[in-house]
Amino acid sequence: MTTDQLRTVAVTRYVTPLREGGSLPALAEADDGFLYVLKFRGAGQGEKALIAELIVGELARLLGLRVPELVFAELDEAFGRTEPDEEIQDLLKASTGLNLGLHYLSGAMTFDPVVTTIDARLASEIVWLDCLTMNVDRTARNTNMLMWHKELWLIDHGAALYFHHTGQPWQDFVERPFAQVKDHVLLPHASELEAVDAEFRARLTPDQLQAIVANVPDEWLTDRAFESEAAQRAMYSQFLEARLAASSIFIQEALHARQALS
Known part of the structure; x- marks a missing residue:
């Protein structure tokens, strides 16, 4: 699977706010006729x-997991x-320019671990990804899966x-262990972490990581701690490459957390 440049759409209609958390995402229609979160x-x-x-x-x-298509969503000043x-x-005024849209999965249901059991391989792949990227937001309280x-789709x-x-x-x-993995909703099923680690480390090359990070637009790279947009962008690929090389640390943390469940 290769990494492609994201499409850009123009937002044409604000449909409704999705009042989840403090970020006020919204359902919106774009000029391609599709709905996006x-x-x-x-x-x-x-x-x-x-x-x-x-x-x-x-x-x-890139790793073969299901994610709604991501697009750049252009918001006109008016x-x-x-x-x-x-x-x-106020939110719309502050968001003029490029935003991010996720293709709306109409009729999708929130993943419920009590109702749906995920196989060990898929659970291990998702836990691995979340450990690599330090994603704290995949708990039983808020699974961020649909x-x-x-089929299981990852969001947010x-x-x-x-x-x-x-x-x-x-x-x-x-090299920081991802201690929050103990609360991961799929950890009880993630019994193939070591096999997934070996495969994913081999599959993710520096060129692929850099290609993903290259999609980040300059106008989002506003951290003044960096001398340029390019320097901030490079930081993300450098972090991911180094974190990947040190994956044994977060894998051991996840294995210990699994042992504590039994």
Whole structure:
């Protein structure tokens, strides 16, 4: 599977807010006639949440996991002027330009671990990805997975790569165990972590990681701690390459967490 440049669509209609958490995503229609779950650059975590959403979503796709198509969603400056809700109007004004859209999976149901059992291989692949990217948001309380046409789809990766919010050097996080894996909703089923680790480490090349990160648009790279957009972009690929090389650390943490469940 290869990494392709994301499509760009223009938002034509704001359908309804999806009042989940504090980021106020929305269901919106674009000029290609499709509906998208829109993630706004003007929301609470700003562009960094979109960066994490893009990078981790495309990593998942590259590894063969199901993720709704991600698109760049262009929001015109005039869009939302007629929106009566002041909070939403302010959000739309702050989000002029490129935002991120996830193809809307109409009729999808939230994954319920009590109802649906995921096989060991798929569970291990998802746990591995979340450990690599430090995704804290795949718990029983908030699985961020959907069942659509009897298949499991991954959504909402904006909380991953959380180190970029801390102000600390990214190097401090490369060899950090992912302790939050103990709360991962799929950990009880993830009995093939070591086999998945060996395969995925072999499959993810530096060129592939850099190609994914290259999709991040310059206008999202606004961290003034970096001398340029290119330097901030390079940080993400450097982190992922180094984290991948040190995967044995987070794998051991996950294995210990699995042992503690028994």
